[in-house]
Amino acid sequence: MTIMENPVRNGVDTATLFATLDAVRQAPAAAQFQFRARNHWISGTHSRTTIEDFFGVGEERAHEAPTVHDVDHPKVLVGGDHAPTPVEYLLHALAGCLTAGLVNIAAARGIELTEVSSTVAGDIDLNGILGLDPTVRNGFSGITVSFRVKGDAPAEELAGLVERSRARSAVYDSLVNPVPVTIEVEAG
Amino acid sequence: MTIMENPVRNGVDTATLFATLDAVRQAPAAAQFQFRARNHWISGTHSRTTIEDFFGVGEERAHEAPTVHDVDHPKVLVGGDHAPTPVEYLLHALAGCLTAGLVNIAAARGIELTEVSSTVAGDIDLNGILGLDPTVRNGFSGITVSFRVKGDAPAEELAGLVERSRARSAVYDSLVNPVPVTIEVEAG
Numbered sequence: 105m106t107i108m109e110n111p112v113r114n115g116v117d118t119a120t121l122f123a124t125l126d127a128v129r130q131a132p133a134a135a136q137f138q139f140r141a142r143n144h145w146i147s148g149t150h151s152r153t154t155i156e157d158f159f160g161v162g163e164e165r166a167h168e169a170p171t172v173h174d175v176d177h178p179k180v181l182v183g184g185d186h187a188p189t190p191v192e193y194l195l196h197a198l199a200g201c202l203t204a205g206l207v208n209i210a211a212a213r214g215i216e217l218t219e220v221s222s223t224v225a226g227d228i229d230l231n232g233i234l235g236l237d238p239t240v241r242n243g244f245s246g247i248t249v250s251f252r253v254k255g256d257a258p259a260e261e262l263a264g265l266v267e268r269s270r271a272r273s274a275v276y277d278s279l280v281n282p283v284p285v286t287i288e289v290e291a292g
Numbered sequence: 293m294t295i296m297e298n299p300v301r302n303g304v305d306t307a308t309l310f311a312t313l314d315a316v317r318q319a320p321a322a323a324q325f326q327f328r329a330r331n332h333w334i335s336g337t338h339s340r341t342t343i344e345d346f347f348g349v350g351e352e353r354a355h356e357a358p359t360v361h362d363v364d365h366p367k368v369l370v371g372g373d374h375a376p377t378p379v380e381y382l383l384h385a386l387a388g389c390l391t392a393g394l395v396n397i398a399a400a401r402g403i404e405l406t407e408v409s410s411t412v413a414g415d416i417d418l419n420g421i422l423g424l425d426p427t428v429r430n431g432f433s434g435i436t437v438s439f440r441v442k443g444d445a446p447a448e449e450l451a452g453l454v455e456r457s458r459a460r461s462a463v464y465d466s467l468v469n470p471v472p473v474t475i476e477v478e479a480g
Binding site: 115137153167179181183185194199203207223225229244253260262272277290 | 326
């Protein structure tokens, strides 16, 4: 009888995680993914996105269930406030990406986490998007992420999880470095 | 008796929109906003964000109701698939931002819209975040937004709404141009 270490840590199945890494190392094309969001306008600044299908590991796939996400502007910005703003979803995406990475990395390093929480704050001068000051950019002037991480490792190792997650984060990279965006229109 | 044009078009209260622009023109500091997302880890790659408070027009504010947004990785990426991925929320943010701007601009230009829908597709090579190929970036290699816009204006004017919205979009700018991101950690 062999006593094996439990491969599930922090809710991460580390055996499957390492097996997946090995599989992609053998077949790098499996890592080509396309994610999609389908949005339709409702009224005013309020619209609704469905997220369901994606491409990955060589074939079309779908989430176990489609999900629906509303987006709007607050009333102080002449919206209906039916849902968060677009820029708040961007902050949410950043928090979710850094947190998922951090937890995977902790699992791989044998660290048991007891808490990971974060506040993401993004500063924006709306004189840009309102067209009132051409020297002001449209997007965030800066974003600050404040993490609180607890677990069974020294503080510096816990902080190292955040740093490693940052260095491997899809959303962090998509914000701090330029992403080419193409827009096509079928009108009329 | 004066017959006034209805100031609500496409669900946008254009009178309030123009009054808001005038107010910010007179007091530019009102346009300094900070948006926030508060996230906590649940298990594995699954975490949950609450969006509620923000700062704007000189004071602390809150949405009419807080909203809660889960985020996860799909099973093919060793997640629980309880919710969309972080990068899908980023695509959703882009769709919502471009659509809200487009509708506001149409209202200001006197164009009645009957349909605005879009599909946002983002390509990503996960060899980057998996650490398997140092030449591959972590984030999206490219994003394509495909709009369908219908309304009571010629096709070129409808297409012009998309172009103007792109030129004034907070999320578009935050993706195509670098945003400084600072990460702080309280660990242990």
